[in-house]
Amino acid sequence: MRNGISLSVIALFLAEGFPFAFAQTLPSPQLQQQAATYYRAGRYQESAQLYKQLADLQPEDTEILKDLMWASWSAGQTKEAMEVASKIRSKDPKDVDALNMLARTHQSAGNAKEAIENYKNILQQESSNGQVKVALARLYEGEGNLREAEKLLSQASGEAPGIREIYPALAKIQDLREEYKSAAENWAKAAKYSPGRRGDYEFQQAKALYQANETKPALALFRDLLQDKTQKCRALDMLVNDAMENGRQDAAAKLLETHITSFEEGDQNRLLKLARIYGDMGQIKSALNALDRLLADDPDQIQAILLKGNFLFDSVRNYAEAARLFKKAAQQMPENPKIYPKLATAEYLQGFYGESARSWAKAAELSPARSDYKFKQAQALYFDKQYDQAIKTLTGLLDDPDQKLHALDFLLGDFVARGDLRGGAALLERYPMEQERLYELAGLYFDLGQFKKSMKTIEKDISLHPAKTQSWQLKGNCFNALNKQKEKLKVYQKLSDANPTSVYFLVQVADAELETDNKEKALETLTKARRLDPADPALLLREAGCRFDMGEYELAKKMVVNWLEKNKEPALPVLLYHALTTSARDPLLSHPYHMSTSVFKDQIQSLSKAGFTAVNAQEVASWLKGEFKLPKRPVMITFDDGRQDSFINADPILKTYGMKATMFAIVNNVERNLQNYANWNELVAWKNTGRWDIQAHGDRGHSQIPIDPHGEKGFFIPTKMWLEDKKRVETDEEWRQRVLEDHESAKEKLASHIGSSPVAFAFPEGNYSQYNFSNTPLPQENIRLAKKVFALAFHEGGFGMNVRSKDPGLFERFIPGQQLKGTELVRCLTDQTPFCQARRTMIRWALWEEKPREAYAWLEELKKGGASEYYVLMEDAHIHMFQNDLAKAQELMDQALRLANVDLPSEKIPPNEVPLDFQADPSKESTEEPSL
Secondary structure, eight states, X not given: OBTXXXXXXXXXXXXXXXXXXXXXXXXXXXXXXXXXXXXXXXXXXXXXHHHXXXXXXXXXXXXXXXXXXXXXXXXTOHHHHHHHHHHHHHHOTTOHHHHHHHHHHHHXXXXXXXXXXXXXXXXXXXXXXXXXXXXXXXXXXXXXXXHXXXXXXXXXXXXXXXXXXXXXXXXXXXXXXXXXXHHHHHHHHHHHHOGGGHHHHHHHHHXXXXXXXXXXXXXXXXXXXXXXXXXXXXXXXXXXXXXXXXXOHHHHHHHHHHHOOSOOTTHHHHHHHHHHHHXXXXXXXXXXXXXXXXHHHOTTOHHHHHHHXXXXXXXXXXXXXXXXXXXXXXXXXXXXXXXXXXXXXXXXXXXOHHXXXXXXXXXXXXXXXXXXXXXXXXXXXXXXXXXXXXXXXXXXXXXOTTTHHHHHHHHHHHHHHTTOHHHHHHHHHHXXXXXXXXXXXXXXXXXXXXXXXXXXXXXXXXXXXTTOHHHHHHHHHHHHHTTOHHHHHHXXXXXXXXXXXXXXXXXXXXXXXXXTTOHHHHHHHHHHHXXXXXXXXXXXXHHHHHHHHTTOHHHHHHHHHHHXXXXXXXXXXXXXXXXXXXOSSOGGGGSTTOEEHHHHHHHHHHHHHTTOEEOOHHHHHHHHTXXXXXXXXXXXXXXXXXXXXXXXXXXXXXXXXXXXEEEEEOHHHHHTTOTTBOXXXXXXXXXXXXXXXXXXXXXXXXXXXXXXXTOOEEETTTSOOEETTTTEEOOHHHHHHHHHHHHHXXXXXXXXXXXXXXXXXXOXXXXXXXXXXXXXXXXXXXXXXXXXXXXXXXXXOTTOEEOTTSOGGGEEEBOOXXXXXXXXXXXXXXXXXXXXXXXXXXXXXXXXXXXXXXXXXXXXXXHHTTOOHHHHHHHHHHHHHHTTOHHHHHHHHHHHHHHTTOOOOSSOOOTTOOOSOOOOOTTOOOOOOOOO
């Protein structure tokens, strides 16, 4: 020894450090006390080293071995701890501490089976050991034995209620077993015994109460927890979810607005949720404000960028800003397939067709199974005037089962719009598509003058679709073109027999009867038609004409004169438009009811120049009641469907020429926020310009419904529906109820959103059952139902001429068409009024009766009635022709033709040939065949 310190202590000092060297010099009690101090301080490794020294000094002392065992275990020296436990168990196999340590060690290592066995051994000796029961219960819970776990914890709570670990463990198991009420009680105890975790356990208590349908106390507890910083976010989420589930989106939004004050963890998601809630409530401005708050904190938050882009695209329809956001999102996630379709559509709707085509190409690349993206890419290429590439892509899609019909329709529309009917026919011949295009093919043959081919094709279509009215009508037209009037009569008689109160079919029958020289029968048919619609001036003129031809001259003239005396001018012409396109080449133009913007402008400009004044539906309804006086030359300009392109392209033209229009909107399309149709906000905005009147075109009334068990479809209003669950067609009363509800629904929704109640209704497709002959309710009943809800109802017919005495449920509209020049439209609206037609008829009858003075008197009436100079000159020419003053007749005709901008014929009218009517010979059929 040197200075009283042994060499071994110095060596230990150098090897282990001063504390252990110093401890070596301490007597056993002090050494044990120092080891315990280290243990309590969490210095487990140092504690274990001291206990190891003590165990070496006193190897038989079991308590020191236990201390060493726990210190080693706490220090992570599992192997050493288990060796010590084995020593202890060698002395006493049932030693509880050793078993406990072994159980914990196995539990930590995931050896549940061994851990359970050791805990069970302990309980055999200490059956009331609550801590062990808690530990064993957790193992049983992990093994899925919830019943045994709950049993042990319940025992422990009764035997050792002060063990705080019991209650959260028991509550958790009861939650898993959906024993929510009991779980709530135990979460409350857990909160009581563990004040440090009170907030967490109270949240779990509230959650259990909520799941136990104890909603009121649960929500109260959640609201209290909003003051707890540690639980505020979770409590807020629960309160918001409760409000959402109970349809109280406004309450959910208010909660989020109140409690999202700073960007705590999860607040970005809550702002996203707030934006979605506002979106669902239709409060788009508030939704965008929430997203702007989020993006101000994190400008690159991709979900916020996409959600804001979607709101701007779908609701605000700010396609420029939406496209900017989608491009930004695409930069962050260039391979995200969901971004490019929206980006491409936003570009397309702005008219950036080239950019749209590139975006659709990227969308198609990322989603190769979506052939519809290729179709939309082709559309964009087409309107970017890359016609060859577009047609090539569309032609390739003709072999795609999902896109072949879309591609076929587009290509066919392109052929027809360009006037290439032969190309269209050849296309349909090559791609018949299970006979779905036979009617269109037959129509093309007919327009090409190939009437026999048209007949053969339409008969095949009828064999497949025997209830298809338009196919039977085309068959009748084919017979007419082939000069087979008796066969034509049979066709229309069949249709009329199936729908005997259809005035439309009766008129067709009467015309065919006249063409077969059966005037008596024609008169009988026309008389029947007039009984069904006595206020129609066109029917009166037809019947009067028939009577005159049969020699009832005085009665015929009296009918016309009486009508002229009872009815006062002006007549109201009503025009019907649909889509307007700015493209000179567009498949839309294959349909007569769509039009280019340039043609529409020419027509409106001409009407304005000719002194026509536009009126709207409300003014017309007031006119019928005697509360409004029509202008001298009125016109009602109407559009159907509520299309965006109608509003956008027509409005500047209407504004320029001081005109206004009426839009008949499909309510169901508005509610579904369909892309190409105006939404509620836009309808209100257009109405507020003062140029647009918004009226009803049905709610679901423009949709199609099943009409038989074989899947045939018919229009919602004019057809009875097939009820699959009852295996029958609906009754008349069921049909009435369904249609009336749709009328009332359309009216109520328009009044609610637009701010004024609609007074007018336009029958979808102009069909009020007059065209149907299968599952057909009475046309007159359809008119009655419409008038029950609306003051006016419109359909397509004639030149759209209406007089005040006409049935307001049968007002007619005229489709001007793409080929009609503005000046020609003016002449139509001026000269095709029933007043002009009646006076013209009287002129012709006066000439027939060889009464030229009477004819001149009626010519003066024609002038006074405002007939065009062209019309007056032509009638004057007829009078001179009758008087055999051919030179004067020729002079007058030349003047008329110059006014009409028609090239004058090189040959003059030869003597003794005074044609009053001109008709092409329909028997001369073209023999040329179409080719692709």
